[in-house]
Amino acid sequence: MTTADTFTAVPRERAAPSVDRRQAGTGWLMSAPALALMLTILIAPVVLALVLSFTDYSLGNPGFNWVGFENYERIFTRSTYAKMLSATFTYVLTVVPLSVGFGLGAALLIQSLTRGAAIYKAIYFLPVMATLLAMTIVWQLMLHPSIGVINRGLEALCAMPVTRGLFSLSFLGLSPEATWFGRVCTEGTPLWLGDRDYAIWVVCFVGIWQGFGFNMVLYLAGLTGVSRELYAAAEMDGARSSWERFRLVTWPALGPTTVFVVTITCIRAFQAFDTVEALFSPGGGPGKSAYVMMFAIYEKGVTQNLVGIGAAITVLFLVFVMILTVIQRRITERKVHYA
Amino acid sequence: MxxxxxxxxxxxxxxxxxxxxxxxxxxxxxxxxxxxxxxxxxxxxxxxxxxxxxxxxxxxxxxxxxxxxxxxxxxxxxxxxxxxxxxxxxxxxxxxxxxxxxxxxxxxxxxDAPLLRYLANGVIVTASIFLLQMVIALPAAYALSKLKFWGREAVFGLVLFCLLIPVHAIALPLYLGLAKIGLTNTYAALVVPWIVSAFGIFLMRQFFMTVPDDLVDAARMDGMSEFAIVWRVMLPTAIPALLAFAIFSVVAHWNDYFWPRIVVTGDRNLFTPPLGLREFQAGADGNLYGPMMATATVIVIPLIVAFMLAQRRFIEGITLSGMK
Known part of the structure; x- marks a missing residue:
């Protein structure tokens, strides 16, 4: 940081060392509360989690035993935690690319409009603002197997020969079993949240639904920074189609935005909790298929009072976040700047 | 056309x-x-x-x-x-x-449920968090940007490091600490983990860096104490940044469910709006969808209405973290 230079340049302060000393005192006094709180509220818990992850501590027990790497060993050998890691990575690897992709797509489409851009932007941003827990409960109601609007809608589409033919692709001569929609019509509508094959995907869907508007706004901000001249230059070089222009100008120019958007979406995706807790508590869904890390920390560490395991998952989580940040820093440092 | x-x-x-x-x-x-x-x-x-x-x-x-x-x-x-x-x-x-x-x-x-109480709790918690965040962050940001003292770079380095720690991730050790000192099921438990916002300090420090030193010097000449300068000179110049941060903070904590779920167990008097709705969903009335959706609407609407009234500010505020 270059902040120190601004001060050494002021001659008056050099002339009066007592002012310096008084300033130093006030400086410490003013940053002391923040410093103390950062150490107790943010740093100490990280250390505590690390220490506890090597113990079998439980809240209310007078003592504890050191168990070495037993908690970590469990995470990597027991099937429960294999499911946890699988659910977490399924979620992250689905939600991150799709919510970044939809965010970028929406930003590009909206930016190309002359009218109505503001209203689309406002609509797509609504889920970011809305209480996720409340909206999850609404989605749960919409996905209700018998009275939910989604299955009602599917039944209505199946009931009409035209739409049934269209969506099941039977007009192409396909058998009803060949398409998802065809199977829904012949075998009945899905149970959604009660079905192991759907549960985690519903959680992913709500995550994407909630988050892509945030990415859209970041991309819209990034797009305003792409200079018009670059497009003109690309056109002169023969980039006629809009795809060529996107590939040669827009996408590289959005590089820094993309690195940032992907990192922040990853970190948020790792923290998914509200959806899983509202839909699948206790247990984490059919066959633990939606047993994501945050939910595991809550269930093991808090509800079941298995602090050691919860702390080990916490440490693992922090490691993931650190790795992501290091990767982001590396890429950003190596970045070629276009602006 | x-x-x-x-x-x-x-x-x-x-x-x-x-x-x-x-x-x-x-x-x-x-x-x-x-x-x-x-x-x-x-x-x-x-x-x-x-x-x-x-x-x-x-x-x-x-x-x-x-x-x-x-x-x-x-x-x-x-x-x-x-x-x-x-x-x-x-x-x-x-x-x-x-x-x-x-x-x-x-x-x-x-x-059927003390929804007004829940809403009041939501207001108390979000307002306390924001006010305390500012009381802690503004002097620190001022010291880190305008005062010269030994160890300043180290303190700022710590702020940058703390930016990387998602508070939700360390919820378990925080909960254990609060439980040890008997603070679970109190307003303090809902508020305390959030009062030091590394992001708030960082943001305000970046903003204060752009305030001319002359302004601070002039205030010192007038005989203002350093603390008076923070509140009466720096704070008024920082209103736009402060507003953006306020929106960021209020939206995050009004909607937060994870932390209240952990530290509030059973005591309805402390429920925040999301906890109240969750109890409704899980309770015997869970198939009374009409009242449940009415509850959800009441919880979601305040922020949506505020958003409609001040769209640009909200988008700025919530995507603040994009300014890093």
Whole structure:
């Protein structure tokens, strides 16, 4: 940081060392509360989690035993935690690319409009603002197997020969079993949240639904920074189609935005909790298929009072976040700047 | 002049489909909060429900005629047998319990659970968090940007490191610490982990760096103390940044569910709005979808309305973290 230079340049302060000393005192006094709180509220818990992850501590027990790497060993050998890691990575690897992709797509489409851009932007941003827990409960109601609007809608589409033919692709001569929609019509509508094959995907869907508007706004901000001249230059070089222009100008120019958007979406995706807790508590869904890390920390560490395991998952989580940040820093440092 | 070229139409078509998916749950939430249980069960009533009078089942149960009511009413119905009197009284009671579905849903939302209390808790918690964040962050940001002291770079380095720690991730050790000192199930537990915002310090420090030193020097010449400078000189210049941070903070903590879920167990008096709604969903009334959706609407609406009124500020505030 270059902040120190601004001060050494002021001659008056050099002339009066007592002012310096008084300033130093006030400086410490003013940053002391923040410093103390950062150490107790943010740093100490990280250390505590690390220490506890090597113990079998439980809240209310007078003592504890050191168990070495037993908690970590469990995470990597027991099937429960294999499911946890699988659910977490399924979620992250689905939600991150799709919510970044939809965010970028929406930003590009909206930016190309002359009218109505503001209203689309406002609509797509609504889920970011809305209480996720409340909206999850609404989605749960919409996905209700018998009275939910989604299955009602599917039944209505199946009931009409035209739409049934269209969506099941039977007009192409396909058998009803060949398409998802065809199977829904012949075998009945899905149970959604009660079905192991759907549960985690519903959680992913709500995550994407909630988050892509945030990415859209970041991309819209990034797009305003792409200079018009670059497009003109690309056109002169023969980039006629809009795809060529996107590939040669827009996408590289959005590089820094993309690195940032992907990192922040990853970190948020790792923290998914509200959806899983509202839909699948206790247990984490059919066959633990939606047993994501945050939910595991809550269930093991808090509800079941298995602090050691919860702390080990916490440490693992922090490691993931650190790795992501290091990767982001590396890429950003190596970045070629276009602006 | 708007010429609708095919490509423009395709773009609008795609965006409209997206908008429909995004808006669908909001429409369902509002619509169900207006409908009667029967309409929700059968999927009738359109968007707003027919708003035909319905009998409030709880009220009907409460005012159902008992034996002594029948005895007392015998004078009113000379010659009628008990069965007839009972039937008449039941009908009267049910008629007195008739309400419009929209009234029923929203009244149940506020009466069956202390929703007002939950909302008040939400306001208390979010406001305390924001105020304390500022009380802690502003002097620190001022010291880190305008005062020269030994160790300043180290303190700022710590702020940068703390930016990397998601508070939700360290919830378990924080919870254990609070439990050890007996603070779970208190307002303090809901507020304390958030009062030091590394992001708030960082943001305000970056903003203060842009404030000219001359302004600070002039204030010192006037004999203002350093603390007075923070509150009376720096704070007023930082209002836009402060507002953006306020929105960021309030939205995050009004909507937060994870942390309150951990530190508040059972004590309804401390429930924040999301906890209240979750209890509704999990409780015996969980299939009373109308009142549940009314509760959800009441919780979601304040921020949505504020967003509609100040869209640009909200988008700036919530994407603040993009400024890093």
């Amino acid at each position: 708007s010429r609708l070229s095919p490509s423009l139409m395709i773009r609008h078509f795609i965006l409209l489909i997206g908008a429909a998916v995004v808006l669908a749950p909001f429409v369902v939430m509002l619509s169900y909060s207006l409908k009667s249980p029967a309409e929700i069960e059968r999927g009738t009533g359109g968007l707003f429900g027919a708003q035909e009078m319905m009998v409030d089942p709880k009220c009907a149960l409460r005012s159902a005629p008992r034996r002594e009511d029948v005895e007392a009413a015998r004078a009113r119905f000379p010659g009628a047998d008990d069965g007839t009197i009972l039937a008449t009284l039941t009908n009267e009671a049910r008629a007195a319990c008739e309400v419009r579905p929209v009234v029923f849903n929203y009244r149940s939302a506020f009466q």
